[in-house]
Amino acid sequence: MTYIRDVGALARKDLLLELRAKETLPAMLLFVLSALAIFHFALPNGSADTAARGLLWSALIFTALLGLTRAFVAEREQRMFDALVLAPCDRSAIWLGKAIAVFAFLVAAEVVALPAFAAFFAPVDGRTVAAVALADVGICAVGTLFGAMAVAGRARELLLPLLFLPMAIPIVVGGIGGFLWFLVLYDAIFVLLSWASFEYVVAET
Amino acid sequence: MISARGLGKRYGDRRVFAGVDVELPAGGLLLVTGPNGSGKTTLLRILARLAAPSAGELTLPPREQVGYVGHAPMVYRELTALENLTLFGKLYRVPERQERVGMLLERFGLWDARHDRVDTYSRGMQQRLALCRALLHEPTLVVLDEPYNALDAAGADLVDSVLAEPRTWVVATHDPRRVEERATARLAFA
Numbered sequence: 001m002t003y004i005r006d007v008g009a010l011a012r013k014d015l016l017l018e019l020r021a022k023e024t025l026p027a028m029l030l031f032v033l034s035a036l037a038i039f040h041f042a043l044p045n046g047s048a049d050t051a052a053r054g055l056l057w058s059a060l061i062f063t064a065l066l067g068l069t070r071a072f073v074a075e076r077e078q079r080m081f082d083a084l085v086l087a088p089c090d091r092s093a094i095w096l097g098k099a100i101a102v103f104a105f106l107v108a109a110e111v112v113a114l115p116a117f118a119a120f121f122a123p124v125d126g127r128t129v130a131a132v133a134l135a136d137v138g139i140c141a142v143g144t145l146f147g148a149m150a151v152a153g154r155a156r157e158l159l160l161p162l163l164f165l166p167m168a169i170p171i172v173v174g175g176i177g178g179f180l181w182f183l184v185l186y187d188a189i190f191v192l193l194s195w196a197s198f199e200y201v202v203a204e205t
Numbered sequence: 206m207i208s209a210r211g212l213g214k215r216y217g218d219r220r221v222f223a224g225v226d227v228e229l230p231a232g233g234l235l236l237v238t239g240p241n242g243s244g245k246t247t248l249l250r251i252l253a254r255l256a257a258p259s260a261g262e263l264t265l266p267p268r269e270q271v272g273y274v275g276h277a278p279m280v281y282r283e284l285t286a287l288e289n290l291t292l293f294g295k296l297y298r299v300p301e302r303q304e305r306v307g308m309l310l311e312r313f314g315l316w317d318a319r320h321d322r323v324d325t326y327s328r329g330m331q332q333r334l335a336l337c338r339a340l341l342h343e344p345t346l347v348v349l350d351e352p353y354n355a356l357d358a359a360g361a362d363l364v365d366s367v368l369a370e371p372r373t374w375v376v377a378t379h380d381p382r383r384v385e386e387r388a389t390a391r392l393a394f395a
Contacts, residue, residue: 009296013284013288078277079275082255083338
């Protein structure tokens with residue numbers, strides 16, 4: 001119960017920070033809409049649905065990457081990791097709180113992106129929505145872990161894409177193919193791994 | 206409270222310090238002095254459990270009993286003082302949190318500005334808030350890195366009054382005159 005309260009307090013803090021700063025979500029919305037508009041004009045008329053879905057998933061992955069790049073900015077610039085890791089809460093609560101906040105931003109971006117995709121390309125069916133929702137869980141789990149790792153590095157802007165994009169390939173494969181079971185399996189494995197390993201990412205050195 | 210034998214720290218090939226011994230009983234004050242880059246901050250981060258030593262033996266109180274003020278205020282700039290302290294009060298499971306937060310804000314002269322965002326605060330006000338955060342959970346060990354930085358005379362007097370509280374203190378400062386009388390142990394880096 002205490003763990004859930006800690007996670008709630010940390011996620012609420014991140015949502016409040018975004019509400020005040022208004023930096024991450026507007027950037028994600030602008031990016032995903034711009035990307036879909038560019039793809040709309042770049043893709044020849046009569047292209048296959050698969051090609052269009054591929055572009056949707058590309059747009060979503062890079063939108064998520066944009067959000068993840070911003071996820072730990074406050075912790076890095078204001079040395080907040082020190083304050084957070086000193087607190088007696090379980091360190092995985094820091095990861096989970098942040099992942100929930102990133103998930104919320106990503107879902108908000110997709111609420112706009114999916115209708116935009118339907119307008120530009122083809123209707124979005126329930127299976128695609130389910131695949132996107134499942135993919136979000138994996139993206140946020142893995143991306144938040146890598147985001148924390150990248151914060152500690154010197155070439156952090158370079159490190160996060162290098163770590164995250166290879167790990168996003170299975171998500172794209174599962175998403176385009178509509179393999180929901182595969183996305184569930186990916187989520188289960190990487191949520192557990194990220195949750196268990198975050199302690200070591202922020203451990204004192 | 207603190208016991209260190211042969212403490213050392215390296216970053217790769219670079220030795221920050223080596224062979225540091227510290228014995229500080231509960232209620233004592235360790236004054237750490239030395240020029241810039243001599244390793245004061247690194248030692249303080251080790252004593253605050255924010256970094257691990259590369260060598261030596263070290264006994265410290267548990268993490269939840271440590272308060273730390275570093276060079277940065279370590280508070281969220283987009284949140285208000287009240288929101289910052291409420292967040293850390295929750296994470297530290299501070300009993301009667303609202304009363305404790307209110308008392309600290311009052312004591313450090315931030316009550317009237319409690320609903321203002323921290324990014325509107327002066328550097329001195331942020332330092333006061335950092336002290337509030339460090340003392341919020343009634344730590345038994347408080348580690349202060351240049352606590353007088355950016356403070357006006359009233360703020361510095363507040364730090365003096367805080368240092369009179371019955372806790373164990375580790376203080377690094379370039380102005381040791383204010384702390385000299387209270388110090389029960391000294392460590393000078395060359």
